Amino acid sequence: MSLPIRESPISKPVSLFVTCIVDIIYPDTGMSVVEVLEHLGIEVDFPMAQTCCGQPAFNSGYRDEAKSVAKQFLKAFEGAQIIVTPSGSCAALIRHDYPTLFADEPDWEVKAKRAAAITWEFSEYLVDGLGVTDLGARLSEKRTIALHDACHGLRLLKLKSQARALLSKVENAELTDLTECDMCCGFGGLFAIKMADVSGAMLERKVGFIEASSAQDIITGDASCLMQMNGGLTRQKSTKRVRHLADILAEGLKK
Amino acid sequence: MQNQSNNFIALSEVAVQDKTMRSAVVFGTGNASTRRLASMYAAGEAHGEGLRQQGAEAKRRALRKLPELLELAESNLTANGVTVLWASDAAEANAHVRDIAKKHGLKKAIKVKSMLSEEIGLNGALESAGIEVVETDLGEWIVQLSGDHPSHVIAPIIHKTKASIRDLFVERFGMTPTDDAAEMVAFAREKLRAEFLSADMGISGGNFIIAESGTLCLVTNEGNGRLCTSLPDVHVAVVGIEKIVETFEDYATLTQTLTRSGTGQLLTVYTQMINGPRRPNEMDGPRQVYVILVDNGRSDIYATEYAAVLACVRCGACQNVCPVYRSTGGHAYGWVYGGPIGAVLTPLLTGIENASPLPYASSLCGACKAACPVDIDLPKMLLDLRRDVVEHGKNGRIWDVGIKVWALGNRSQTLFKLGGIAARLGQKVIGQRLPEPLAGWTKYRDFPEFAPKSFHQRWAERKKGTS
Numbered sequence: 001m002s003l004p005i006r007e008s009p010i011s012k013p014v015s016l017f018v019t020c021i022v023d024i025i026y027p028d029t030g031m032s033v034v035e036v037l038e039h040l041g042i043e044v045d046f047p048m049a050q051t052c053c054g055q056p057a058f059n060s061g062y063r064d065e066a067k068s069v070a071k072q073f074l075k076a077f078e079g080a081q082i083i084v085t086p087s088g089s090c091a092a093l094i095r096h097d098y099p100t101l102f103a104d105e106p107d108w109e110v111k112a113k114r115a116a117a118i119t120w121e122f123s124e125y126l127v128d129g130l131g132v133t134d135l136g137a138r139l140s141e142k143r144t145i146a147l148h149d150a151c152h153g154l155r156l157l158k159l160k161s162q163a164r165a166l167l168s169k170v171e172n173a174e175l176t177d178l179t180e181c182d183m184c185c186g187f188g189g190l191f192a193i194k195m196a197d198v199s200g201a202m203l204e205r206k207v208g209f210i211e212a213s214s215a216q217d218i219i220t221g222d223a224s225c226l227m228q229m230n231g232g233l234t235r236q237k238s239t240k241r242v243r244h245l246a247d248i249l250a251e252g253l254k255k
Numbered sequence: 256m257q258n259q260s261n262n263f264i265a266l267s268e269v270a271v272q273d274k275t276m277r278s279a280v281v282f283g284t285g286n287a288s289t290r291r292l293a294s295m296y297a298a299g300e301a302h303g304e305g306l307r308q309q310g311a312e313a314k315r316r317a318l319r320k321l322p323e324l325l326e327l328a329e330s331n332l333t334a335n336g337v338t339v340l341w342a343s344d345a346a347e348a349n350a351h352v353r354d355i356a357k358k359h360g361l362k363k364a365i366k367v368k369s370m371l372s373e374e375i376g377l378n379g380a381l382e383s384a385g386i387e388v389v390e391t392d393l394g395e396w397i398v399q400l401s402g403d404h405p406s407h408v409i410a411p412i413i414h415k416t417k418a419s420i421r422d423l424f425v426e427r428f429g430m431t432p433t434d435d436a437a438e439m440v441a442f443a444r445e446k447l448r449a450e451f452l453s454a455d456m457g458i459s460g461g462n463f464i465i466a467e468s469g470t471l472c473l474v475t476n477e478g479n480g481r482l483c484t485s486l487p488d489v490h491v492a493v494v495g496i497e498k499i500v501e502t503f504e505d506y507a508t509l510t511q512t513l514t515r516s517g518t519g520q521l522l523t524v525y526t527q528m529i530n531g532p533r534r535p536n537e538m539d540g541p542r543q544v545y546v547i548l549v550d551n552g553r554s555d556i557y558a559t560e561y562a563a564v565l566a567c568v569r570c571g572a573c574q575n576v577c578p579v580y581r582s583t584g585g586h587a588y589g590w591v592y593g594g595p596i597g598a599v600l601t602p603l604l605t606g607i608e609n610a611s612p613l614p615y616a617s618s619l620c621g622a623c624k625a626a627c628p629v630d631i632d633l634p635k636m637l638l639d640l641r642r643d644v645v646e647h648g649k650n651g652r653i654w655d656v657g658i659k660v661w662a663l664g665n666r667s668q669t670l671f672k673l674g675g676i677a678a679r680l681g682q683k684v685i686g687q688r689l690p691e692p693l694a695g696w697t698k699y700r701d702f703p704e705f706a707p708k709s710f711h712q713r714w715a716e717r718k719k720g721t722s
Binding site for chain 2: 018020022023024025026027028030031046048049050051052054056057058059060061062063065066068069071072076151152154155156182183184186187188189190191192193194195196197198199200201202203204205227228230231232234235
C-alpha cells in the first residue's frame with residue numbers, strides 16, 4: 001500500500017506534533033527537536049490544542065475512540081503547512097491509517113488526507129525532506145553508538161538510512177552494530193501490558209543484545225521504544241541507556 | 256484439535272519461562288530466517304522483491320478466479336484418473352477418508368506431513384475407525400510418538416531439543432543412547448522403513464494443485480513424500496480449496512518462493528508433480544489416487560475482507576521472524592497454527608469468540624508482512640480483527656472502560672493537561688505500584704517519571720520568555 005506523495009517541505013514553517021509520550025514524560029526530547037529545527041533556520045510553531053494521535057485506541061481495536069482523538073489532532077493542526085513528529089509510529093498512523101479511518105466521514109476524510117500528505121517523521125524530514133545530513137554537530141568526546149530501528153518507522157515508513165546518515169556526520173560519534181537491531185523491543189503500545197509476559201520476554205532479548213553491544217548509547221527514533229528499553233535496562237541495573245535521535249543531535253549542537 | 260486459544264495469556268506466561276524451549280525455537284527460527292534471506296535475495300534485493308510480487312500476483316489471481324479454477328481443477332484431475340471428492344467441513348473430509356479405507360479394505364496408513372490433516376483431526380478419526388496411522392515426516396513421527404502437536408507449520412518439533420528426542424527414542428525403542436544426530440536419524444529411518452513397507456494406504460496433503468493440468472504438487476525433503484504417495488496402492492490427498500493455482504508458471508514461481516521462504520532451499524530435495532495414478536504401461540505408483548478438496552471455513556473467509564489470507568502457502572516465514580512466536584513457541588497459541596498466520600487464521604476458522612486474545616498477540620512490528628512470500632498484510636488483518644473482537648465485546652470490560660476514559664482525556668487539551676497533572680501527583684503516591692491493568696508494566700520494567708513540566712508548559716514559558 002503506497003503512501004500519499006508529499007510536497008517538498010523546504011521553506012515552509014513546521015508545526016510540531018510532539019506526541020503524548022514526549023509531552024508528559026520526555027519533554028526534553030521535544031525541546032531537542034525544536035533546537036535542531038531552529039538551528040537549521042526553520043520556523044517552528046506548536047499548536048497548543050494537540051494531545052495524542054489516537055494510536056492506543058486504534059491499535060486496540062477501538063475505532064470510534066480513535067476517531068474522536070484523531071479529530072482533536074486534525075482540529076489542532078488545521079492550519080499547518082508541514083507537520084513534523086519525533087515518532088515513526090505516530091507518523092505512520094497519520095500517513096497510513098488516518099485517511100481510511102475517516103473513509104465514512106467525507107469532511108474529515110479531506111482533513112485526514114491533508115494531514116497524511118504533510119506529516120513527516122523527524123529523521124526523514126531532515127534527510128529526505130530538507131536534504132540535510134550534516135548539521136555541523138559535534139559531541140564533546142568520542143562516543144560509540146548503535147541504532148535500534150523502531151518497527152513502525154522501519155516497516156511502514158521505510159526509515160533506516162536517514163538516522164544513520166545524520167549520525168555518521170556527527171563528529172566524535174562512532175557507529176557500531178546492535179545485533180537484531182530491527183527486531184521489535186516488545187513495546188507494541190498496550191501490548192506491553194496486555195501481553196506483559198511476552199513483552200517482557202522480547203525485552204529480555206533486546207536488553208541482552210544492548211548489553212552485548214560495544215555501543216554506550218543506543219539511539220532510536222521512537223520515545224515509546226525508548227520507554228520500554230530503558231525500563232528494562234534500569235530494572236537490570238544496566239549502565240547503558242537508549243536515547244532519542246533528536247537528543248543526541250541537539251547535544252551535538254550545543255556550544 | 257481442541258482450541259485453547261482463549262487461554263493465550265496464561266499459556267504464554269508459562270511458555271516464556273521455558274528457557275529450553277525458547278532457546279530451541281530461537282535457534283531453529285533464526286537459522287531458517289537467515290537462509291530465507293540468503294536464498295530469496297541471492298540475486299539482489301530487487302530480484303527477490305520481484306519474485307515475491309510475482310508469487311503474490313499468482314495467488315491473488317487464483318483467489319479472484321477460485322470458483323472457476325476449482326471446477327477446472329476437478330475436471331482435469333478427473334481426466335488424469337484422479338477421483339475428486341468435496342468436503343465442506345472436517346467431519347465430511349474424515350468420513351471420505353474412512354469410506355475410502357473401507358471400500359478398499361485398508362488397515363494401515365502412512366502419512367506425509369499435512370497441517371490440514373491436523374486441522375481436521377484426521378488421525379484421530381481414522382484411529383477411531385480402527386485404521387492405524389503412522390506419520391512418516393521425522394518431526395511429525397516424533398510428535399506422534401510423544402503424543403504432542405506440531406508447533407510450527409513446516410518444522411513440527413522446532414520446540415524440541417536433540418536431547419529430548421534422544422530420550423524419547425531411548426525410552427520408546429531402547430535405542431542405544433547417542434547425541435549424534437546422524438545416528439539418531441539412521442535409527443529413525445530403519446524404524447520408519449518397516450512402517451512404509453507394511454502400509455496399504457498413503458495419505459498426504461497438497462502444497463499446490465495446478466488447475467490447468469490437474470496436477471497435485473508436493474514439496475518434501477525426506478523422501479517420505481515419495482514413498483507414501485507411490486508405494487501403497489491407494490493414495491489419498493486432503494487439500495484445502497485455497498491451494499489451487501492457475502498455471503504451471505504460477506506454480507513454478509510459488510514452489511520456489513515457498514521453499515526459499517520456508518527453509519532457504521532453492522527447491523526441496525523432492526519436488527513432486529502427481530498427474531494421476533499409475534498408467535497402464537507404468538511399473539509403479541498407486542492404482543488409485545483420491546483428492547479431497549476441503550473447505551472447513553475457507554469459503555466463509557473468502558466472502559470477507561480477510562480473503563487475502565487464503566493466499567498463504569504455509570511456508571512458516573512469518574513464524575520465523577515473529578518476536579512473539581520466538582518468545583512463546585507455537586503451542587501457546589492454542590491451536591494448529593501459531594505465530595502471525597495463526598493469530599489471523601484461528602479466529603477466522605474457529606470463530607472470534609474462541610480466539611479473542613490472538614489478534615492482540617502481536618506488537619504489530621510488521622516483520623511478518625515483510626517476510627511473507629505472497630505479501631499478505633497480516634498486520635492490517637490483526638488490526639481489523641482487533642476491531643472485530645471489540646465489536647463482539649470480547650476484549651474485556653476493563654479495556655472497554657479504560658479506553659473510553661483515555662479517549663475522554665485526550666479529546667481536549669484541557670482534559671489532557673488535567674490528566675497529566677493527576678498522573679504526576681498520582682505517581683508521587685503510588686510510585687511503581689501501578690494499578691491494573693497497567694501493573695503488567697512493572698512486572699518486567701521500571702516505569703519512567705512524569706516530567707515536572709510538560710512540553711506544553713515548557714513551550715508556553717519559552718514563548719513568554721520565562722523558561
